[in-house]
Amino acid sequence: MIRILTYEEHPSGQAIFDRYLYLAAYVLPFSPEDVLQDDIVDIDGQKIFAGNFHAKSGKSPRRRNDRYKNLLKKYKVNSATSTVQQRFMEDQLLAAKLIWHINYDLYAYLYQVDNRGIEPLTVPPMHRQNLRKLLTGKMDVLENVFNDIGKIKDKDSKILQDDVFRYAAFSQNGHAVKMLASMDVNVCPYCNRLYTMTITKDGGKSRPQFDHYKNKSEYPYLAVSLMNLIPSCGLCNQSKQDKDTEVLYPYADEMGLDAVFCTKPETGLHYLTGNRNAIEEFSVALDIVNGNLSQKLEQKILHSDDVFNLTELYNKHKEYILYLFWKNYIFTDEYLQELCREFSDAFQSLEDAKSMMYLMDIAHEHWGKRSLGKLTHDIDMEINGA
Ligand SMILES: [Zn+2]
Numbered sequence: 001m002i003r004i005l006t007y008e009e010h011p012s013g014q015a016i017f018d019r020y021l022y023l024a025a026y027v028l029p030f031s032p033e034d035v036l037q038d039d040i041v042d043i044d045g046q047k048i049f050a051g052n053f054h055a056k057s058g059k060s061p062r063r064r065n066d067r068y069k070n071l072l073k074k075y076k077v078n079s080a081t082s083t084v085q086q087r088f089m090e091d092q093l094l095a096a097k098l099i100w101h102i103n104y105d106l107y108a109y110l111y112q113v114d115n116r117g118i119e120p121l122t123v124p125p126m127h128r129q130n131l132r133k134l135l136t137g138k139m140d141v142l143e144n145v146f147n148d149i150g151k152i153k154d155k156d157s158k159i160l161q162d163d164v165f166r167y168a169a170f171s172q173n174g175h176a177v178k179m180l181a182s183m184d185v186n187v188c189p190y191c192n193r194l195y196t197m198t199i200t201k202d203g204g205k206s207r208p209q210f211d212h213y214k215n216k217s218e219y220p221y222l223a224v225s226l227m228n229l230i231p232s233c234g235l236c237n238q239s240k241q242d243k244d245t246e247v248l249y250p251y252a253d254e255m256g257l258d259a260v261f262c263t264k265p266e267t268g269l270h271y272l273t274g275n276r277n278a279i280e281e282f283s284v285a286l287d288i289v290n291g292n293l294s295q296k297l298e299q300k301i302l303h304s305d306d307v308f309n310l311t312e313l314y315n316k317h318k319e320y321i322l323y324l325f326w327k328n329y330i331f332t333d334e335y336l337q338e339l340c341r342e343f344s345d346a347f348q349s350l351e352d353a354k355s356m357m358y359l360m361d362i363a364h365e366h367w368g369k370r371s372l373g374k375l376t377h378d379i380d381m382e383i384n385g386a
Pocket of ligand 1: 190191192193194233234235236
């Protein structure tokens with residue numbers, strides 16, 4: 001429900017993009033020439049490009065465990081003693097064959113050859129422009145792709161997730177954590193409740209999860225697409241799981257001022273002065289206040305509320321809301337103005353005094369910085385008007 005910045009808008013956008021491409025080249029069974037193309041990425045001060053990728057990244061061929069060996073055998077990929085370079089090629093050929101078998105439309109999108117009915121015997125040339133679109137394209141670009149290619153069946157999806165679009169390898173790689181750190185999403189954009197800062201230290205880390213906006217079970221070919229990865233809290237990621245309900249897309253949509261959290265009196269009005277015995281007097285509701293919203297956006301707002309249980313969860317924050325009423329009862333605008341006069345060195349404006357009172361800046365652009373930023377804003381608006 002809170003908008004987050006795309007890599008193109010982000011002050012650290014280049015670092016996010018570089019880290020992403022590097023990681024994609026590292027985990028995907030495609031050549032670095034196809035993934036990086038002409039880009040030179042800066043990874044911790046090292047300039048890395050397709051020509052020096054293997055040497056600089058230390059990427060090694062996939063370990064041949066039994067499952068992998070069986071796949072090579074099943075799809076008739078020669079796995080006799082081979083050089084490192086040959087093993088990379090075998091991995092790429094296996095990926096092409098798997099895609100060819102599972103979904104020819106996806107194959108035709110990613111590779112430049114038209115061989116419907118004839119299984120590829122060598123690594124087909126990649127359609128680099130399409131690969132780049134799939135990896136870094138915005139949601140409208142991805143939408144064209146998934147509308148054309150459609151959903152993938154359970155068993156096939158697992159194969160694509162494990163052996164082609166290797167999300168597990170992607171998300172477990174240390175560079176994913178560094179990418180999340182650059183993205184700097186402090187609070188979950190779906191619920192605006194739980195903090196999602198990224199920290200790393202020896203032997204441990206704390207980081208947001210990646211929610212797949214289009215779920216990776218049905219759309220495994222979007223499993224590592226940058227614009228399909230939403231840094232989010234574990235609870236929201238869990239709530240959404242494999243549901244294909246269209247919720248607000250944090251890189252483009254938000255509730256903003258179109259839908260607001262507000263209180264509804266149930267049995268009394270003492271809560272309006274923050275009386276702490278009055279917690280049962282009211283409930284919290286989500287109101288769509290913009291009557292001119294497009295039906296699509298309104299649906300997304302309602303679906304987000306439903307999928308992430310927002311109204312129910314926000315009703316668990318009634319004590320916090322009582323404190324907001326209590327503060328406003330005591331710290332009237334007149335009183336805050338008096339404070340501004342008395343401490344002119346501490347406050348530039350009435351908003352500053354209010355930020356001190358709420359322990360956060362409630363301006364729209366700051367909602368994503370603090371837990372419950374939007375709720376605090378909305379209740380303030382309910383009490384003091386827009
Ligand atoms: Zn969340």
